[in-house]
Amino acid sequence: MPELPEAEVICRQLRANLLGSTITCIHLDREDIIRSGLVNRSWYQGATILAIHRIGKCLLWTCAKPPEHRYILVELGMTGSVLFNPAAHGLSTHVHAKIMLEGCRQSCVYYWNPRRFGGIHLLTPTEWETWKPRRDGVDPLTITRHEFHQLIQASRGRIKNLLMNQRKVAGLGNIYTNELLFRAGIHPHARSCQLSPAKVDRLFTAMQTILRKAIACHGSTIRDFRRPDGSSGRYQRYHTVYQKAGAPCPHGCGSTIRRVITDRSSFYCPVCQPLE
Ligand SMILES: [Zn+2]
Incomplete structure (x- = not known):
């Protein structure tokens, strides 16, 4: 952030x-x-x-x-x-x-x-x-759906690590990566190259939707983000999983949001984002 x-x-x-x-x-x-x-x-x-x-x-x-x-x-x-x-x-x-x-x-x-x-x-x-x-990673707002599929298929690592690697995808950090993986129903530890084309499609759509809405809301202010004019962002109101460990899953599946700490905290729903 x-x-x-x-x-x-x-x-x-x-x-x-x-x-x-x-x-x-x-x-x-x-x-x-x-x-x-x-x-x-x-x-x-x-x-x-x-x-x-x-x-x-x-x-x-x-x-x-x-x-x-x-x-x-x-x-x-x-x-x-x-x-x-x-x-x-x-x-x-x-x-x-x-x-x-x-x-x-x-x-x-x-x-x-x-x-x-x-x-x-x-x-x-x-x-x-x-x-x-x-x-020099690709920009999430300008990469095409086809290029995104190629990028994901070429990586053997975990999807969350790939999305946060600035030399592969430039601009995503821990907040938005957690949010868009939840929206797409993909476990943060899923292997990139093993994701089905349908899941990669959902991930691409989630990335476009969430990032554009966050920009329209002037970003997320968790602690101290300010726009140049001093005003705060509003997108934190729409966060579904980031820093929501223990809260009920917003999809109403009956589970609660979990947090797992690897190098950065991952927040996910074990039911809606199964590790297949
Ligand atoms: Zn759920």
């Missing part, structure tokens, strides 16, 4: 507010939040923000100072966001970087990240090409 829906929500709000603006300064409250490219920092002064894209759970800003362009890669980690006015929402404590701007509605945006997993990378085009393979 934040996962794909939260990153997409942040990305859309930043795009609506920051495109075309000029960076006047990158101010750092702690230099180690720049995970790579600190020496590039002064280049960004006077650069225009041309584009903001989501790459999995990260944000990639394209900045131009003709004839050159460079990137700001923002990792959201476990708790990160980019905020317009953290002080107004009592969130000033964990701001680690400020990007000062001209020519848009915001004079400054703040990189906020309480647990400091993840950080910011200031990258030349060559450095971006080197960084990219770390998160």
Whole structure:
């Protein structure tokens, strides 16, 4: 968390507010939040923000100072966001970087990240090409049904591990993976290549439905996810199994939701998601 829906929500709000603006300064409250490219920092002064894209759970800003362009890669980690006015929402404590701007509605945006997993990378085009393979999995919102079938059939590991491997599928984390496996009726420990075509179909449909609805609800706020304007998401109200251990199965099968801890907690219904 934040996962794909939260990153997409942040990305859309930043795009609506920051495109075309000029960076006047990158101010750092702690230099180690720049995970790579600190020496590039002064280049960004006077650069225009041309584009903001989501790459999995990260944000990639394209900045131009003709004839050159460079990137700001923002990792959201476990708790990160980019905020317009953290002080107004009592969130000033964990701001680690400020990007000062001209020519848009915001004079400054703040990189906020309480647990400091993840950080910011200031990258030349060559450095971006080197960084990219770390998160070059397919995007769940753009992969086709056919490509999804091929991806699942090619993996011998557990389906949940495959979905959360950012080099295979970029953007899913523990919350949405648990939710979409429940929706599709697939046990988290099922072997990917042994899933029937009908189950893979259900999984693909569940992935599209859940992620799009979560984006429409502005993401899930479990503890501390905030949109740039400081507002919270609402999709946590629709969670069916995540952190619901002991609760009755929402399908009404009579069982209760179980939690099994491997490397991350899995939540599932033993009746609706049998391990065949
Ligand atoms: Zn059930």
